[in-house]
Amino acid sequence: DAGVTQSPTHLIKTRGQQVTLRCSPKSGHDTVSWYQQALGQGPQFIFQYYEEEERQRGNFPDRFSGHQFPNYSSELNVNALLLGDSALYLCASSLRSSSYNEQFFGPGTRLTVL
């Protein structure tokens, strides 16, 4: 049973470029959440997808967008990259019908913006 997988592992981009990160949830999970973790900080919630729609969103600008596919996998897109977007991007999956908020995290994608 595969856990949460993310690709790529590392990515280097320059300012102004666009990036797409990918996530496959744990088998049986239907909800995907994305987090940004800057160096030395805890993860910060970006948004959550369920049934192919964005359900909740944190305090992130519209440059951050996402998508969820019918197989529950998800993409995070960031446009017009800034130096401050350099961070570890984490994907977490969960089961919407669960009575509690246990999330399974992937290993993350390390994005460096130069």
Place this chain on the structure above:
Amino acid sequence: DAKTTQPPSMDCAEGRAANLPCNHSTISGNEYVYWYRQIHSQGPQYIIHGLKNNETNEMASLIITEDRKSSTLILPHATLRDTAVYYCIVSGNTPLVFGKGTRLSVIA
């Protein structure tokens, strides 16, 4: 902002119990207490959660005070592999809000 307060760092001798405190004085009645940990350069890992009763699983024990305003995560026999940042989070049906956590260093 995180609704929890944790000490920034703690040390624990290998083989001894590690007791990690967390204050969550504004917790609501329907909110659970969750503990996650993050080993360097990995994604956070779920450890345990509880509502008002003490809980135990194969990884740890969670002790929640009767007024639910604080809790303690107990790793009964800490090993070097338990060195990590430990996050205490209170959450209902809302996104997880991480603070800076407690950096636990297990020392040989």
